[in-house]
Amino acid sequence: MTLNLLMPLDPEQQMVVNAPIDSNLLVQAGPGRGKTHVLVSRIANLVDTIQCLPGELLVLSFSRAARDELKRRIGLLDEQSNASAVTIRTIDSFASLILKQASGETTGTYDERIVRAIRDLDDDPEACGVIQYKHVLVDEAQDIIGPRADMLLKLLDQMPQAGFTVFADSAQAIYDFGLLDNDGLTTSREMLQVFECRELPTPVQVLRLTKYYRSSDPALVELCSVPWAALVDGEPDLAKIGLDSSLALSLSGGSLAALSWPTPDRGQSRAVVCPNNGQVLLAASRSILAGEDVVIARGERDWAHPAWVGRLLLGRPKTEEITIELLAGALASRLPYDVSPAEAHLALRRGCYAGMANPRVRDVVTALNLAQQFAKLPLPEVSYNPIVFSTIHRSKGREYDEVAYVDYVPWVGSEEPTPGYNQRMRFVGLSRAKVRNFRLNPGANVMLAKSKSSDRWxxxxxxxxxxxxxxxxxxxxxxxxxxxxxxxxxxxxxxxxxxxxxxxxxxxxxxxxxxxxxxxxxxxxxxxxxxxxxxxxxxxxxxxxxxxxxxxxxxxxxxxxxxxxxxxxxxxxxxxxxxxxxxxxxxxxxxxxxxxxxxxxxxxxxxxxxxxxxxx
Structure with missing residues (x-):
């Protein structure tokens, strides 16, 4: 399993990659540290050095976006490897896999399935199929809280034979707001503290990746070094000094109601990052009316399916079989831009889980109603370089050349979900830029309110x-x-x-x-x-x-x-x-x-x- 190392490994990264398979590693890696490259390189090294087979590796991630990026990176390994045998799952989908293997029952909400999976792991880990794994790699561990943190702790207990490499960035642990209504839930910091005490198969080593590769700008290098280290060390007051300084050094970008930053170079990516959705909506609305091309960063909605499916099959009988011949004939004019009948046929089969069979129109409808994912086949775009408007939470894990940032100021009288949360929010917002930050004035005369009876701003x-x-x-x-x-x-x-x-x-x-x-x-x-x-x-x-x-x-x-x-x-x-x-x-x-x-x-x-x- 050979990896094309387009980016060479520095000594800190090499230490993580070369650690033996029975090692327990807690790797603190901030933004721009090459964490995903290190994770994939570690997988390649474990297999190349014949310490395990690909099927004996388990990779767990917090989000589907991170999982998909890992799958893409691992897919770049050489064609002779068996990279597809590496199990790459979100915590939620791995809980469903455990239930399927243990009992075959996978109904219920995500949290309900995770609670049942923990119980099954406690009863019979072998029946759950986890004993086969020799090493587990965990991505985005700082985002794993509550039942998901409990499940990871249970895996640590029930897999004493396996080494764990846990990648975290405690400076970006900003999902703790979900703990406000329940003090009894496990925080990511508590989970990592328990992991640090693990003794089997070997004691845990705590490592840090400190070299910042995302930008050469001195202000951004300083931001992602000194305040980052302070937050990882649990010193938010020290981090605040550095974050205040970074914000003060940023250029003015105007206000939410009237952005005023220089015209970007061709192809340069830009984002406006705000603490809440109301500010995102206000800034995006003002910008689009000013003629800017705007995209609001949102999570993929399970009920929002790509238009090409409805356009292609409008008016077709529900019992009709969708063949390549039909797509090349009667439906050819409805096909998406630059998409062949064979490509559309494959996308429909995959969305319906139809294997090699021709799906019928009713199969497509059933798959849509079950929120199955259909490929987003290429369509012509009006613009290729919009301004992205995002909350701090949505911006996490993304990077842009220039970022206009509205500082995070908590509501008067509000409490932090966990110590240091406010400064971690600020760090995430300010650390998205690769070239430079701009500071945005929220506007003294702007009053945004959210209804208690709905989610409407x-x-x-x-x-x-x-x-x-x-x-x-x-x-x-x-x-x-x-x-x-x-x-x-x-x-x-x-x-x-x-x-x-x-x-x-x-x-x-x-x-x-x-x-x-x-x-x-x-x-x-x-x-x-x-x-x-x-x-x-x-x-x-x-x-x-x-x-x-x-x-x-x-x-x-x-x-x-x-x-x-x-x-x-x-x-x-x-x-x-x-x-x-x-x-x-x-x-x-x-x-x-x-x-x-x-x-x-x-x-x-x-x-x-x-x-x-x-x-x-």
């Missing part, structure tokens, strides 16, 4: 007697859009025509407005139409739930008033993307042509933004 202003009124609402909460409205037409021809217009008009970032209309039936909530701003065409509708939640949000945030009218218009949303819908996504299928209802697949638009409320 609002922008407010003071009115008479110290009362506040809502001036803008967040759009883009799950359930806001009515997917059925995109095919609610009198005939299949009309629905097909509307779908074609939708795909051609609604590129990512296109501005749309929401205009209040009448309810679908007497006594029901009025409905907002989605209007494509540049053409004035209606491209869909929001759900009745959206109207109800908007009213509830306004009442909760304002704290006064009763029967308040809904805004007649919400201005300045934009298209997040086009996705595939099934009847499982809809409150009602009323008004949908029978042919569409029979095929069960079509496209719809998701919109987002902090939309200005207009009352006429």
């Amino acid at each position: 609002t922008e407010c202003q003071f009115v008479s007697s110290g009362k506040r009124g809502v001036r803008a609402f967040e759009v883009g909460v799950q359930g806001d859009v009515d997917p059925a409205s995109f095919v609610r037409y009198s005939s299949m021809d009309a629905a097909s025509s509307a779908q074609a217009a939708l795909v051609n008009l609604c590129n990512r970032g296109e501005i749309v407005d929401l205009v209040l209309g009448p309810p679908r039936e007497e006594g029901a909530s009025p409905i907002y139409s989605i209007i494509h701003r540049s053409t004035g065409l209606r491209v869909g509708e929001m759900s009745a739930w959206f109207s109800r939640d908007l009213q509830a949000t306004r009442l909760t945030v304002q704290g006064w008033g009763r029967e308040l009218p809904l805004p007649s218009k919400l201005e300045g949303c934009w298209v997040r993307g086009i996705y595939t819908a099934t009847p499982g996504d809809c409150e009602s299928m009323e008004g949908i042509p029978p042919e569409v209802a029979a095929s069960l697949l079509w496209c719809y638009v998701e919109v987002e933004g902090l939309a200005k409320a207009v009352w006429s």
Whole structure:
């Protein structure tokens, strides 16, 4: 298993890579230290030196994104290796694998499955299939808290034969907010302290990777060295001095409402990093209306499936078999940009877990409803270099050339989930840049509030007697859009025509407005139409739930008033993307042509933004 070492290993990295298979290592590695390269190199070395077979290695990660990157890196190992035999799992998916091997029962929530997996490990680790592993590598250990931390501790107990290499960055342990409501849950620091006491098969060595490779800028090197070490050592007050200095040395980037940083070089990546989603929405909304290309960093939504599936199979009978011949013939004009029939056929088979068989349309619908992942086949993009707007939590693990950062300031009277949490948040936000940081002013006149009755952010202003009124609402909460409205037409021809217009008009970032209309039936909530701003065409509708939640949000945030009218218009949303819908996504299928209802697949638009409320 030979690794092409495009980046040579420094002495600290080499020490980790060359450690014997029975070693227990706790490796503290901050941003820009080449941690993933070291992890993959260690795997290659353990196999190359015949200390184990690939199938005797287990790699555990906190997130799917990190798992996928590890799979990609390990896939770069030479073709003669058996790299695919290395088990690479998230903690959650490994718990499901344990349950499948121990009892075959994998139902329940993630946390419920993890609790049952811990119990099965306690009862019979051999039946759980963990005894086969000679070495376990753990990535992002600082993010593993609660039941997941308990499961890792149980693996340490029940796998005394295995060495562990645990990669962590205690300076980036920022998921402790999940512990606020339950003091009894295990923190990542507690888990790592227990691991440091492990004696079998050999005592734990604590190592640090200290050389910073991401940037040569002296300010960023200093930031990721001195404050980082202070946070790892549990000295947040010392770290604060360095973080304050780093922020003070940053150039001004304007404010959330009006970014003012230099035009980037061609291909240069930029991000705006904020403490909360309300600030992200505000900054992104102002920027897109100023003509910038904007992307909000969000987690992949299980219910948001790529548009090419719905576009390809709109109106096809649910019993129809999808063959390569069908894709090359009747459906050829619907194929995504630069995608062959064979590539689309393979993507459909994989999404349906169909093996070598031809999937039917109903198999695709079933897979979508079960939240199976379909490949995002290539589509032409309007822009290739958007500004990414992200919370500090979402930015973790990512890097950009330039970052405009809003400093993390906790709410007055709030407590830290764990000691040093506030300074760790600041460190994560400031350490995303590769070239330079800019500091952003949050704005003295900006008031953002989140409704207690929903997940919807609002922008407010003071009115008479110290009362506040809502001036803008967040759009883009799950359930806001009515997917059925995109095919609610009198005939299949009309629905097909509307779908074609939708795909051609609604590129990512296109501005749309929401205009209040009448309810679908007497006594029901009025409905907002989605209007494509540049053409004035209606491209869909929001759900009745959206109207109800908007009213509830306004009442909760304002704290006064009763029967308040809904805004007649919400201005300045934009298209997040086009996705595939099934009847499982809809409150009602009323008004949908029978042919569409029979095929069960079509496209719809998701919109987002902090939309200005207009009352006429």
